[in-house]
Amino acid sequence: MTTTADPTGLTGGVRARGLVRTYGTRRALSGIDLDLGPGVTGLLGRNGAGKTTLLRCLATDLEATLGELSVLGLDPERSGERTAIRRRLGYLPQNPSFYPHFTAFGLLDYMAVLKERGGRRERHEEVRRALRGVDLYDRRHTRIRRLSGGMRQRLGLAAALLGDPRLLLLDEPTIGLDPEQRIRFRDLVSELAVHSTVLLSTHQIEDVAALCRRVLVLDQGRMIFDGAPAELVARARGRVWEQGARPPAGVTSWRLADGRYRVLGPAESDVPDAVDRVPVEPSLEDAYLLLTGSVPR
Amino acid sequence: MRTVGWSNAVTFGRLTGFNLRHLARSPLFLILVPAATAVVWLTSHASGLPTMGELFNEAVLCAAGVGAAMFAVTTFPALREVRYSRSMALPLSPGARLASLALASITLTTALMCAVLTVFVVTAPAPIAGTPQPAAFVGVVVLGWAGPMGAVASVAWTRSYAPLIALTLLLPLYLSSSLLALGTRTDVIVSRMGSLLSMALQPLPISYPDTATTALLYLAHAVSMVLCAGLLTLAARHDTRFLRPVGLAVTTVVLVGMAALHVHAQREYSYDALSANARPRTPSTGSCHGLDDMTYCPLPGYESWVVFWHADLEPVLRNLPEDVHRPTVWQANHTLRPDILFHPPDDGIVLTEYWRPDEETHRARLRSELVAHVLGMGRTDDRGYVGTGQARTVIGAWLVAVEGEGTEAAEWFLLDFAPGRDDLRLTHALLALPEEQVAAVVHEHWDVLMSSTTDLATLAELLGLSLTGPEAIPEPDWERSTLDPGFIDDQSTPPDGT
Structure with a gap:
């Protein structure tokens, strides 16, 4: 159980014990044990290794079949606690599909309303800040269907970053970003990770190398490595x-x-x-x- | 989890406000709603003396127009919740988000309908006559909700724009089929579709639910329609095991209830049922209004029309001898006074709520009713009475048209009594004479002239006119007449006094 202090009263981090998720007869996660605290943790693994399933379980989008899970000190299986987790969670799913008729501002405003980000003025200020953070402020009135793939990815990132999340779950966040944007992304996430827990699932190993103090490697639903990047490198020497x-x-x-x-x-x-x-x-x-x-x- | 519950309620409220603003600013809303309102406005029958029935019809048209527009407007954000926001792990559940959207959409629909109806009421040139039935008007507003609720339900099931596309294609298809499919088998399908739509908007076989019972039936129908949409939305959820069968089962029950309501309404309120149940009764005149020697019994809410009726009848009344019995004027309709409507009292004349004091044909008809009654010629709608060649037929035509109404009203009166050329010729001659001259003869020889055996020659002689010989009054000016000479010749038969 993680015990990071949180001004909202929630406890930070993630704790999982024996987490199992099956799809029919196929096991996507097989007994994952995990403790996550503040800082950026990289999640690596081949396609189909179970990374997205793990992130969806932690994001309360998917229920675990077996095992114990505590997110921000709360039980995601309980409806009320699940809602509280979701309010303090930043989640960027893999290939997010946004409502194409929203403007960039409209989408973030919608997300901010759902995350209960204060009154209208305060909320709009936060939305503008998030848009500036991903360099989309100039495109705030553009409908999502007119944004490029990279811009949509940045918009998804901005949505995940809204509301100063205590837990940030990012599934392939840098796909489609140009080098400049990737550096900007790293900067944003590093800053947030000072007091929040960030789990970054990616195939971009250089992002992990640049950002993460800890790396998790999944293979066929099992955790085959949990340690510092330097430790992993040492094994290959x-x-x-x-x-x-x-x-x-x-x-x-x-x-x-x-x-x-x-x-x-x-x-x-x-x-x-x-x-x-x-x-x-x-x-x-x-x-x-x-x-x-x-x-x- | 009281705090979370309160927090969810706050988020729900804020999301509803967000949805409200986004719906009201969506391009589709800004195009379709003014278009629908314009259609309602252009197709409304602006009347100098508006009635509750007209207001109700206006409201139904508004519900159809605004409901259809809101169906289209709501489809898009409904798809946002159903298809695009599912994987975002948002704090409010998809069901709560859809409920918030539905609430915002029906709030907007209600505001629009109330605005249109308020404009109708405020701009009405006269107080709206008739009995207001709040339940009926609430029912129409609720019926308008079926548009957005239908959008939410259909999108929840199809997770696509298919319902909107189908509706968009069906409307022109329906309109074109109405013209192109005449006389074909498709015509039957088109006609049934039209009937279903009419039944959805107006399930009762009466134009306006003006009694508490019919208004409640209408409200029940509207609530059931919206309830069905809500239940179907619930049943579309596939994340719980029991909601779908339970939702579908309850929807079926509600649909059966709606069908039962429809059958009941047809049994109780169809023209045939109401006429069969009506009994001849001596009506009470307790709530009637006396004006000079006349008694007027308007339907509730139509009291302001009494002065118009009296003004219409006054020219006739002043040319009647004082001792002639004046009938009571009853206003009746199918639901409020069916006994009087289907069994008119012997000493009364009956006009329906559709007889409008601001329409010339209805004003002439009212005068005709009074004249036919005082002349003992029966009701004008009792076809078959032949008054050809009778002096009183011509006197009646003169009375109806005496005050500057021209020959048209007189000819309408004559038409009910199979007029001949001489009836028409003498009527035109009477109308050409000074009113005082004819009135004096009518007053002096009332009893003779009222007899069915008094012929035209007697009347002509009393007035110093002649139907034959060198001094004979001329043939009618057929150019100015509304009647056709051939038709008049076919109509005329020898007077038999029946």
Whole structure:
């Protein structure tokens, strides 16, 4: 149980024990144990690993089949507490589909009303602030159907950031953002994470590397790693090389800009010898690929 | 969780305010609602003497127009709640958000309908005659809610714009089918669709529910329609196991109740049922109004029309001998005085609420009724009485048209009694004479002239006129007459005094 102090009286963070979610006979989550507190936590995993299901459970959009879950110190299975969680929650779902006839301002105003953000003037001020935060203020009167994919993603982010959320759940938030916007996004999330809990599900490993003090890796509904990014990188040390010759089939590798190959292997002895092979410092991405079994073990 | 409950109520209220503002500012609202209002305004029958029945019809038309516009306007935000906001983990449930939208939409519908009706009442050129039945008017406003509620229910089931598209396509299809499908099998389908729509708007076989019972029946019908839409919205939820079957079952019960109400209304209030149940009774004149020697018994709320009736009858009355019995004028309709309407009292004349003092045909008809009664010629709507060649037929025509009403009113009177060429010729001649001259003869020879055996020649002689010979009065000016000479020749038969 997390115990972060919160001026609203709610307790911050997330606590899950033995969380299971099934779809028919398929287990999307298999006994997840999790404690989350303030700061940004990255959630990595291949497609279908269970990341979105976990986020939806934490966002109270989906009920867990088994297990215990406490979000901001409240039980999401109880209707009244679920509503209280949702008021203090910022949630950006994967591929959010917004009502296309809303203007950017209209959507955020609607969300702010539902999050009970004070009177009209105060609410509108907050909506304007959120729009400025994602650089959409100039497009506030544009209907959503006329916004580009990246703008919609930023709008979704602004909606999630409304109301100073105690828990921010972001599912693939940087898809479609240009580098400048991604940096802006990182800045926003870092600032918020000083006093809020942020869980960031992404395939953009550089975002995790830049933002997260902690990384969770899911694979087939199970948590296979929970630790600092540096710890994950450390595990990959000695298993990443660069070489001139093309590695044999079955070895994960890719051609670099200078024509050499970057090779990931389970152990040095398992990779066929190459004359110009040079061990290199693994990146977080290398470490993640090695962990999730994208290379032969 | 009292705090959460209160907090939800506050959020619900704020969301309703938000929805209200967004609905009122939506482009569709800004186009469709003025268009619907304009249609209501243009198709309304502006009358110098408005009645509650007219106000009610105006309200029904308004409910149809505004309800249809609000159906279209509400469809879009309903889809927002049903299709687009589900995955956002919003604090209020989808059901509560839809309820908030429905509340905002029906609030707007009510405000619009009340505004239109207020304008109708405020701009009415005279006080609105008739019995106000609040339940009936509340019923019409509730009926207008069926538009937005129908939008919410249909979107909840289809999760698409399909209902709006279907309605948009159906309306021109219906209108064009009405013209193109005449005489074909499609005509029957089109006609049934029209009947269903009429039945939804006006389930009672009367034009205006002017009694407490009929007004309550109308209200029950309107509430049932809205209830059905609400129940269908509940039944569209698929996140609970029992709501769908329960919702559908209760909807079926309400629909059966509506059908029963319709059958009951047809049995109790159809023309045939009301005429069969009406009994000849001696009506009480307790609430009637006396004016000079006449007694007028208007329907409740029509008291202001008495002066108009009296003004219409005054030219006839002043040319009648004083000792001639004046009948009581009764106003009746199917629901308030069916006994009088279907069994008129012997010493009274009956006019319905549709006989308007500001319409010339109805004013002439009222005078005709009085004249036919005092001349002992029966009611003008008792077809078959032949007054051809009778002096009193011509006197009657003269009395009806005596005060500057022209020959038209006189000819309308004659038409009910199978007039011949001579009747028409003499009538025109009488109307050309000074009123005092004819009135003096009528007063002096009343008893003779009232006899069914007194012929035209006697009347002509009393007035110093002749139907034959070199001094004979001329043929009617057919150019100026509303009657056709061939028709007159067919009509005329020898007087038999019946």
